[in-house]
Amino acid sequence: MAPSPDDFDRAPSPAGSPRARDLGLRRARRLTRWAGVTAVTGAAALGGLYSHLLPGGTADPPAQSPSAPSTAGSHEGDDGGHEDDGPAAPGPPSQPPTATQQQPHTTTGAS
Amino acid sequence: MTTRAPAPARSVFPALGTTATLLVTDPRALPDAEAVLRAELTAVDVTCSRFRPDSELSRVNLTAGAPTTVGERFAGALQDALRAARLTDGAVDPTVGNALIDLGYDRTFASVRPDDARPLPVPRAAPGWRRIVFDPRTRVLRLPPRTRLDLGATAKARTADRAARLAAMATGCGVLVGLGGDLAAAGPAPRGGWRVALADDHARPATGPGPAVAVTAGGLATSGVRVRTWRRAGRTLHHIVDPATGEPAPPVWRTVTVAAATCLDANAVSTAAVVLGDRAVDLLRSTALPARLVRPDGGVVRLGGWPPDSDAPAPGGSR
Numbered sequence: 001m002a003p004s005p006d007d008f009d010r011a012p013s014p015a016g017s018p019r020a021r022d023l024g025l026r027r028a029r030r031l032t033r034w035a036g037v038t039a040v041t042g043a044a045a046l047g048g049l050y051s052h053l054l055p056g057g058t059a060d061p062p063a064q065s066p067s068a069p070s071t072a073g074s075h076e077g078d079d080g081g082h083e084d085d086g087p088a089a090p091g092p093p094s095q096p097p098t099a100t101q102q103q104p105h106t107t108t109g110a111s
Numbered sequence: 112m113t114t115r116a117p118a119p120a121r122s123v124f125p126a127l128g129t130t131a132t133l134l135v136t137d138p139r140a141l142p143d144a145e146a147v148l149r150a151e152l153t154a155v156d157v158t159c160s161r162f163r164p165d166s167e168l169s170r171v172n173l174t175a176g177a178p179t180t181v182g183e184r185f186a187g188a189l190q191d192a193l194r195a196a197r198l199t200d201g202a203v204d205p206t207v208g209n210a211l212i213d214l215g216y217d218r219t220f221a222s223v224r225p226d227d228a229r230p231l232p233v234p235r236a237a238p239g240w241r242r243i244v245f246d247p248r249t250r251v252l253r254l255p256p257r258t259r260l261d262l263g264a265t266a267k268a269r270t271a272d273r274a275a276r277l278a279a280m281a282t283g284c285g286v287l288v289g290l291g292g293d294l295a296a297a298g299p300a301p302r303g304g305w306r307v308a309l310a311d312d313h314a315r316p317a318t319g320p321g322p323a324v325a326v327t328a329g330g331l332a333t334s335g336v337r338v339r340t341w342r343r344a345g346r347t348l349h350h351i352v353d354p355a356t357g358e359p360a361p362p363v364w365r366t367v368t369v370a371a372a373t374c375l376d377a378n379a380v381s382t383a384a385v386v387l388g389d390r391a392v393d394l395l396r397s398t399a400l401p402a403r404l405v406r407p408d409g410g411v412v413r414l415g416g417w418p419p420d421s422d423a424p425a426p427g428g429s430r
Binding site: 088090091106109 | 130291294310315325331338416418424
C-alpha cells in the first residue's frame, strides 16, 4: 500500500513564505501520486477477487484459445464411432465366436 | 450376414511396430482397402506415437500440467483411452507412460535393450486417468503435472475398428483388419465367418493343429505376457503395466482373448483381465463378453459362451 501524504514531512513554515508554497506544491504532487497508486492496486485486488468469485472464473487461463484448435486428422467423425463417451459397458459381439475346424484365415495373439 | 465370395485376399505388412493384416472378401477391392488402412496407420502414427518426437502425443506430454488444445483425431483417441479406463475401472489407464519409461520401454520395442543390467527405479503408481481434465467440446486438455500418456493399445484397437469400417464402406465388401493380432471385422463376412487361429503370439502361429474360432463382425483381441518382453536387473518384464503399482502385471494368465462389438472394447477388457489377474474372471463375468483365458500351465477358462477348443489346421498363407 502506498503511504498516505499525511505521513510525509510536516515541518512548520511561516504562512506565505516561499518555503511554505514549495511544501504545499510538493504535498499536492505526493497526494496525486498516492491517489493514483492506490487506485491501481485497489482495482487489481478487486479484479482478482471477482475472478475467483464469479462462476467459471479461473486464475489459470488456457495456454491456447479453444477457438484455434490444431488440425490433426481429417477423417474424424465420418465413421460415426467413438465420437462421444459411448455406452457405459462394453458391447457384446453381434454373434459370439463359434468353433471351426477349417483352416484359419489369420491369427489372434499377443503383440 | 454371409456372401458366396471366393477365398479372401490378403495383404500383410509391418506397421506401428507390429504386423498389419488386411483381408477382403473381394480380391478386386484389396488395393482400395489397403489404401484406407495405410492412411489410417499413417494418421495414428503422427498423432499417437510415443516414440516420434514430432507426434501430437509427444507435444501433449511436454505440456503436462498446463492446458493445451488438441486436434480432432487426438481427441478421439484420448476419448477412447478414457472409455477403456472407465470400462475397466482404471485397470487400463493411459497415464502409465512414465511407468513404461522407468521399466526401460522408452523407445521403439525393436530398440529396447533386451538385457539391461541397470537397476530398476522404485515403481510408482500411475497418476490416474481420473486426474485428466478434458473438454471434448473445446478439445482443451490438461494432464496432471509430470504425466506422460501412453495410448498404445487403445490407439491400435481404435485404428483397426476405424480402418475396417472405412474400408468396408469404401469397397462394399467384407473387411478384416488385424493390428498385432487385434482384429476388427466390418461388412459382409465370408461364408462361415472369418476364421481365426488362437496363439500366444500373433506373429508365431501354431505350426500344427490348434484352436480356432469363426467371427462375423466386431472385434477380437488377445493380450498376453509372453511377447514384448525384456530383461532388466535380472527380471523379465513385459509391457502390460498395472497402473496401481507401476509394475508389469503378474503372470496369472498367459493370454486372454475377448470378443466384443468393437476391437477397442475387446482390447480394453482383455488387457484389463491380464492386469487384474485372479480378479479377471469377476470382471469378465460382469461384462458377459465371450472370453478365453489361458493359464501359464496351459489350462483354459472359457466364459461368456466362448466355444470349446477346436482342432483346426495351422493357418495358411503368410502373416
